[in-house]
Amino acid sequence: MALTLQMRWTELRVSSTLSDRTPLDQRLASGEILVADGAMGTLLFERGLDPGACPESITLAHPEVLEEIARLYLEAGADIIGTNTFGGCPLKLAAYGLADSTNEINTRAVTAVRNAVEDRAYVAGSVGPCGKLLTPYGDAKPEEVYGSFLRQVESLIAAGVDCICVETMIDLTEAKLAVRAVKDVSPRTPVTASMTFDATPNGFFTIMGVSVADAVAGLTEVGADAIGSNCGNGSEKMVEIARTFRSVSQLPLTIQPNAGLPHITNGKAVYDETPTFMAEQARALISIGVSIIGGCCGTTPEHVATLRAMIDE
Amino acid sequence: MDLLAEIANGVINGDDERIARMTRKVIDQGTSPKTILDDGLIAGMNVVGERFKAHTIFLPDVLLAAKAMYAGLDLLKPLLIEQGFPPMGRVVIGSVRGDLHDIGKNLVSIMLKGAGFEIIDLGNDVPPETMVESAVRNEATVIGMSALLTTTMPVMGQVVEMLSQKGLTGKIRTIVGGAPVSSEFAREIGADAYGFDAANAVDRVKSLFNVV
Numbered sequence: 001m002a003l004t005l006q007m008r009w010t011e012l013r014v015s016s017t018l019s020d021r022t023p024l025d026q027r028l029a030s031g032e033i034l035v036a037d038g039a040m041g042t043l044l045f046e047r048g049l050d051p052g053a054c055p056e057s058i059t060l061a062h063p064e065v066l067e068e069i070a071r072l073y074l075e076a077g078a079d080i081i082g083t084n085t086f087g088g089c090p091l092k093l094a095a096y097g098l099a100d101s102t103n104e105i106n107t108r109a110v111t112a113v114r115n116a117v118e119d120r121a122y123v124a125g126s127v128g129p130c131g132k133l134l135t136p137y138g139d140a141k142p143e144e145v146y147g148s149f150l151r152q153v154e155s156l157i158a159a160g161v162d163c164i165c166v167e168t169m170i171d172l173t174e175a176k177l178a179v180r181a182v183k184d185v186s187p188r189t190p191v192t193a194s195m196t197f198d199a200t201p202n203g204f205f206t207i208m209g210v211s212v213a214d215a216v217a218g219l220t221e222v223g224a225d226a227i228g229s230n231c232g233n234g235s236e237k238m239v240e241i242a243r244t245f246r247s248v249s250q251l252p253l254t255i256q257p258n259a260g261l262p263h264i265t266n267g268k269a270v271y272d273e274t275p276t277f278m279a280e281q282a283r284a285l286i287s288i289g290v291s292i293i294g295g296c297c298g299t300t301p302e303h304v305a306t307l308r309a310m311i312d313e
Numbered sequence: 314m315d316l317l318a319e320i321a322n323g324v325i326n327g328d329d330e331r332i333a334r335m336t337r338k339v340i341d342q343g344t345s346p347k348t349i350l351d352d353g354l355i356a357g358m359n360v361v362g363e364r365f366k367a368h369t370i371f372l373p374d375v376l377l378a379a380k381a382m383y384a385g386l387d388l389l390k391p392l393l394i395e396q397g398f399p400p401m402g403r404v405v406i407g408s409v410r411g412d413l414h415d416i417g418k419n420l421v422s423i424m425l426k427g428a429g430f431e432i433i434d435l436g437n438d439v440p441p442e443t444m445v446e447s448a449v450r451n452e453a454t455v456i457g458m459s460a461l462l463t464t465t466m467p468v469m470g471q472v473v474e475m476l477s478q479k480g481l482t483g484k485i486r487t488i489v490g491g492a493p494v495s496s497e498f499a500r501e502i503g504a505d506a507y508g509f510d511a512a513n514a515v516d517r518v519k520s521l522f523n524v525v
Contacts, residue, residue: 201368
């Protein structure tokens with residue numbers, strides 16, 4: 001009896017989520033500017049995550065920390081809040097002996113954010129690289145990598161995410177496999193897909209040699225709902241990257257810069273870009289027509305709050 | 314000589330099957346293994362290194378070139394040892410304890426092999442004592458350390474410290490690298506060198522061997 005009630009309650013809650021909230025892709029299509037959250041790892045380390053430990057292990061040990069972080073970003077004004085599942089595909093978790101906990105890690109991470117934000121923000125299931133290089137230059141077969149993403153994404157979607165955020169990708173084939181996995185599990189779940197670029201004398205390329213134009217073509221082909229870049233660059237370079245994306249694509253863009261590039265002071269990583277500086281740079285992103293603006297490494301709830309205030313002005 | 318240039322080109326194009334075939338052919342023709350290594354495989358990897366440095370090729374091209382180079386190197390190695398050619402130097406390399414990232418470390422490892430060094434790759438998540446022990450046991454004169462995480466960087470300092478405690482400073486040199494690592498950090502912990510990218514790391518290791 002208790003079980004039935006509990007299940008009913010879950011069903012009710014899921015259906016109310018779907019009916020009360022306009023799906024993310026519709027809001028993107030309307031031209032609205034949405035604010036995404038800032039760093040997860042940076043905040044986890046501040047809260048005692050062991051250096052070198054698996055960031056996803058905290059989900060099993062201290063889910064309340066994830067609720068707290070999600071609440072901070074919600075209060076800062078984020079519309080989209082990510083889950084602590086960046087390394088949550090079984091291929092990546094296997095490096096820590098946690099592949100068997102894939103479902104638990106992804107499900108609990110979604111629950112933690114949902115508990116904190118309820119229906120007041122979109123819960124974005126974070127999917128990062130699997131940590132293996134694909135054939136022919138690496139050993140991982142495409143079907144193995146696809147299968148790994150599929151297992152993660154099935155858990156994230158079953159746990160009730162509003163969208164999936166494929167991020168920090170450097171290999172286009174891998175990024176496409178991740179987006180495909182989402183669309184194969186649930187064609188209606190919106191997917192944002194973003195890659196990490198380096199500035200070279202010949203333009204922006206990922207370490208694997210993917211140009212912005214290649215990324216646009218590939219991610220559009222597999223049906224990503226928003227595309228763009230996160231990590232690897234501070235705000236100024238990200239403005240250039242956004243402009244390059246806009247010159248070759250009309251899809252909604254998602255841009256999440258680092259708070260500059262880190263330097264080390266007293267053994268700690270320090271990111272120099274202030275909330276005000278990043279919010280000022282975000283004006284340029286808005287004029288380019290970027291739809292989702294957030295932060296990556298080194299950004300904090302304060303950065304998000306300042307960005308929110310600027311956009312609401 | 315033409316065949317050696319073809320081998321170099323095969324490396325550049327990442328054609329491993331062709332490299333194995335060609336290397337066997339020039340060995341059978343009686344060309345010295347040292348010449349095949351220097352004017353074929355290493356010559357090819359030098360071009361790959363230059364192009365990678367200039368951003369005209371990327372990581373996948375380097376990985377494919379490395380695969381091709383190994384196809385030739387595997388055939389040459391026993392012959393080189395038989396004929397008593399020492400490698401240019403022996404380097405122990407690894408990502409430091411707590412760090413599971415190895416793309417950068419692998420790249421440096423490939424480029425060093427391509428430059429003629431003998432590499433003992435300890436993989437990732439390597440404790441400081443393992444680095445030092447391995448260098449001593451294998452008579453390596455350089456330890457290369459990689460970190461992608463700011464949180465694992467301090468382990469590099471522990472290795473430098475451990476070498477000093479064992480009186481090995483100056484006998485075993487250290488080079489550090491990885492996204493968050495800087496020359497200032499290298500100086501701060503007392504490392505002997507810092508490589509800002511894979512190609513630069515090879516240059517710096519070469520200069521370390523000149524002074525050892």
